[in-house]
Amino acid sequence: MTGLYFHIPFCARKCPYCDFYSVSYSRETAEAYVGAILRNIRAYAVSDTVDSVYFGGGTPSLLSAAHIGKIIELCAARYHFSEDAEITLEYNPTGNRADYLRELRAAGVNRLSVGTQSFSDEELRMLGRTHSAAQGMAAVRAAADAGFSNISCDLMLALPGQTKEILRGSIRCLSELPVTHVSAYLLQIEEGTPFSQNAALLSRLPDDDGAAELYLHAVSALDAAGFRQYEVSSFARSGMRSRHNLKYWQCEPYLGIGAGAHSCFDGRRFCVPRDIAAFIEAPVQPEKLIDAQPCMQEERMMLALRTTDGIPENALSASARKQLPMLCKAGYVRQGSGRIFLTPEGFAVSNAVIAALIS
Numbered sequence: 001m002t003g004l005y006f007h008i009p010f011c012a013r014k015c016p017y018c019d020f021y022s023v024s025y026s027r028e029t030a031e032a033y034v035g036a037i038l039r040n041i042r043a044y045a046v047s048d049t050v051d052s053v054y055f056g057g058g059t060p061s062l063l064s065a066a067h068i069g070k071i072i073e074l075c076a077a078r079y080h081f082s083e084d085a086e087i088t089l090e091y092n093p094t095g096n097r098a099d100y101l102r103e104l105r106a107a108g109v110n111r112l113s114v115g116t117q118s119f120s121d122e123e124l125r126m127l128g129r130t131h132s133a134a135q136g137m138a139a140v141r142a143a144a145d146a147g148f149s150n151i152s153c154d155l156m157l158a159l160p161g162q163t164k165e166i167l168r169g170s171i172r173c174l175s176e177l178p179v180t181h182v183s184a185y186l187l188q189i190e191e192g193t194p195f196s197q198n199a200a201l202l203s204r205l206p207d208d209d210g211a212a213e214l215y216l217h218a219v220s221a222l223d224a225a226g227f228r229q230y231e232v233s234s235f236a237r238s239g240m241r242s243r244h245n246l247k248y249w250q251c252e253p254y255l256g257i258g259a260g261a262h263s264c265f266d267g268r269r270f271c272v273p274r275d276i277a278a279f280i281e282a283p284v285q286p287e288k289l290i291d292a293q294p295c296m297q298e299e300r301m302m303l304a305l306r307t308t309d310g311i312p313e314n315a316l317s318a319s320a321r322k323q324l325p326m327l328c329k330a331g332y333v334r335q336g337s338g339r340i341f342l343t344p345e346g347f348a349v350s351n352a353v354i355a356a357l358i359s
């Protein structure tokens, strides 16, 4: 099974912590960009069945439902879709867009990933988001009313000044909404962003221990609310894991189309330069090779350790196996049925634990 990823690099305005590739939206550029996407869909042959499509960004919900519908329609005509293909679109919760949500659903989008980030107005203001907590909640309810039964929300952790109480308040909102999935990720301070130059804000950031404590608090509060962790940053109600996200951790193929999109496709890993003009002008998007032999055994193990499925114990090298008793005693790893798994404490420091197990 293969996934398709479309990168839609438009944003109404730049959030001060974000270093994703995005440009300002204009109707003409969006029209030309969608035209280039359609050209690329025609240019790539996908022989596998497609079981997931993901519109990420940027802000894909700046595109009209007609544009999204055209892309889905051409994919369905050119490629073989599984009957239950998961089709996700990242949605920014600004304004009342009930009609738009209904049109998206009618166009075939069946999963919405809502960029809520927090349900604290103070945190949303600090993040420079254009929506309020009430608008975030209204957007989720409007999505459910429009027929979406698979709704994911983003939740940001370890924000400057964030307390367990604020976090619990956001998770309480998530638990009271028709939400099936949560992506909870730690704020990263990216070089060159306005956040990285804001000394007052940086001074209020939790240190590593404080960030780990907030992360573990979120894991247990989400679990109590019925969202089971299945990957470092991913939590789902029963049966609602994101098929598309799992492709990344399980080293399954996906084809990325758009300026800044990444692919693991046809046995190669490649990306498209972050240059919207070049993408629009080229007959076929320029591919920049990253790895001619992706998903070797070591990479597979590293990615699988990010999930709660873990890896078979016998996949570890003899030297890594010697580290196990120490990692288990520290509470970072547990063993069971011949497999090893990172615990939430292990996920909180996953880079170090995975490095110890793979080295």
Ligand code: SF4
Pocket: 010, 011, 013, 014, 015, 018, 019, 020, 022, 057, 058, 059, 092
């Ligand atoms: S966080 Fe999302 S909406 Fe904000 S600038 Fe980055 S991609 Fe755009």
